Amino acid sequence: MEKIYDVAVIGLGIAGCCAAKKLENSGCNFIVFETFNFPRKKLCGGGLTEKSLNLLTSLFPDVEKCVKVKSNRVYFVNENSILETSKKVPFIFLTDRKVLDYTIFSSLKSPNIHTGEKVLSIEKEKNLYIIKTDRDKYRVYSIIGSDGVNSLVSRFCGFKIKKGITYEIDIEGNTGNSVVVDFTNLKHGYYWIFPKGDYYTTGFGIFSKYKLRNPYELNRKYNLKFKLNRKEISKGGAFVPVFNGKLFPGKERILLAGDAANLVDPFTGEGIYFAALSGIKAAELLLNSKTPLTDYEKFLNKNFLSDFRWSNFLRHLFFAFKKPFFKGMEKSEALLKIATDIISGNVCYKEAFKRFVIKSTLLPARFLNVTGVNKAGKREKSKGFSSLDI
Numbered sequence: 115m116e117k118i119y120d121v122a123v124i125g126l127g128i129a130g131c132c133a134a135k136k137l138e139n140s141g142c143n144f145i146v147f148e149t150f151n152f153p154r155k156k157l158c159g160g161g162l163t164e165k166s167l168n169l170l171t172s173l174f175p176d177v178e179k180c181v182k183v184k185s186n187r188v189y190f191v192n193e194n195s196i197l198e199t200s201k202k203v204p205f206i207f208l209t210d211r212k213v214l215d216y217t218i219f220s221s222l223k224s225p226n227i228h229t230g231e232k233v234l235s236i237e238k239e240k241n242l243y244i245i246k247t248d249r250d251k252y253r254v255y256s257i258i259g260s261d262g263v264n265s266l267v268s269r270f271c272g273f274k275i276k277k278g279i280t281y282e283i284d285i286e287g288n289t290g291n292s293v294v295v296d297f298t299n300l301k302h303g304y305y306w307i308f309p310k311g312d313y314y315t316t317g318f319g320i321f322s323k324y325k326l327r328n329p330y331e332l333n334r335k336y337n338l339k340f341k342l343n344r345k346e347i348s349k350g351g352a353f354v355p356v357f358n359g360k361l362f363p364g365k366e367r368i369l370l371a372g373d374a375a376n377l378v379d380p381f382t383g384e385g386i387y388f389a390a391l392s393g394i395k396a397a398e399l400l401l402n403s404k405t406p407l408t409d410y411e412k413f414l415n416k417n418f419l420s421d422f423r424w425s426n427f428l429r430h431l432f433f434a435f436k437k438p439f440f441k442g443m444e445k446s447e448a449l450l451k452i453a454t455d456i457i458s459g460n461v462c463y464k465e466a467f468k469r470f471v472i473k474s475t476l477l478p479a480r481f482l483n484v485t486g487v488n489k490a491g492k493r494e495k496s497k498g499f500s501s502l503d504i
């Protein structure tokens with residue numbers, strides 16, 4: 115007769131590790147499955163906002179040591195327009211996801227952490243779930259589905275995650291500490307350069323249905339635009355959840371967390387913060403609540419749903435009027451500050467929209483053409499992309 119566990123955590127990314135840490139601290143009888151052995155590569159920009167860094171370090175203090183670069187400057191680019199925004203204190207913290215995930219995984223001490231063991235199916239039998247893996251069969255009362263964008267658990271609950279395309283190339287180089295976000299020619303997406311000290315993570319994400327023959331070539335084209343033509347260290351593509359107006363809490367005694375719950379900001383693509391917070395909350399509710407699914411759904415709706423809907427709305431608005439938006443930001447420091455607050459995860463989208471409407475009405479009806487780098491309202495003649503401090 116197989117042993118019965120109270121909770122199974124399926125998938126050990128950020129969401130799963132946070133959930134497992136909470137369960138571990140409670141002394142609960144739980145088991146964890148992860149397909150890969152650590153350290154494992156996870157395709158991700160590894161950019162942490164301040165709230166994300168604070169949340170992760172509250173559970174895993176060593177995460178502080180994973181920050182390779184602290185950035186206080188972002189260049190927003192569209193076609194030949196370059197807008198520079200900076201703050202006195204850093205607001206984006208760049209990590210290597212392989213190291214970050216290995217660091218948080220290494221802090222888990224439970225003996226029931228099964229890495230290199232893939233979950234193949236889930237079945238319901240009376241009040242238990244039977245989990246079949248590529249090694250064995252297990253019985254559990256509850257499940258936390260933290261198995262990412264291609265989630266088997268989410269499918270078992272009856273949800274279908276809409277997926278966008280991403281691609282990344284890591285490139286050798288001694289980096290500065292500036293982040294680049296380029297919207298040129300991408301509808302509902304952007305290209306990024308994230309500095310990591312001894313290499314750059316470059317990539318792009320498209321948050322809508324898009325057919326792409328050669329994502330590698332597209333990524334390379336953007337890299338060449340910014341003169342990033344050194345040796346490529348790694349490359350690859352992955353999916354990202356695209357919010358379609360709904361979040362996926364789970365069903366019965368199964369709670370979904372992170373990408374499996376569709377929890378990626380539809381505008382910025384930030385997912386780490388939401389994965390961490392949902393993983394923590396899912397574990398807390400399975401431990402303490404008499405109605406975990408109802409309470410979890412309430413938590414997701416209250417904290418994320420409305421803001422994700424605003425984010426989605428703003429994304430559509432932004433991409434429909436990208437040029438006027440850029441011209442607006444060129445003219446108005448206040449509008450550029452809203453964009454900076456959005457990328458640093460510091461503002462709720464409804465608030466951002468309100469501020470945007472108020473500030474836009476203060477602009478003159480006709481915007482000047484954007485030609486150069488904007489610093490504190492002073493227009494400079496553009497020195498081109500090679501002048502950027504990256």
Ligand SMILES: Cc1cc2nc3c(=O)[nH]c(=O)nc-3n(C[C@H](O)[C@H](O)[C@H](O)COP(=O)(O)OP(=O)(O)OC[C@H]3O[C@@H](n4cnc5c(N)ncnc54)[C@H](O)[C@@H]3O)c2cc1C
Nearest residue numbers: 125127128129149158159160161233261262372373385386
């Ligand atoms: C290219 C790219 C760049 C990104 N950049 C950023 C960024 O800079 N900042 C940010 O905040 N977010 C970023 N995101 C989003 C972020 O990476 C995700 O939202 C976040 O990692 C989700 O964490 P998770 O724990 O839900 O899933 P994951 O980190 O994907 O973890 C899921 C885990 O489940 C395991 N698993 C899957 N199926 C099974 C199975 N059947 N059995 C056992 N284990 C299984 C997987 O191996 C994996 O380890 C990016 C995403 C992409 C694709």
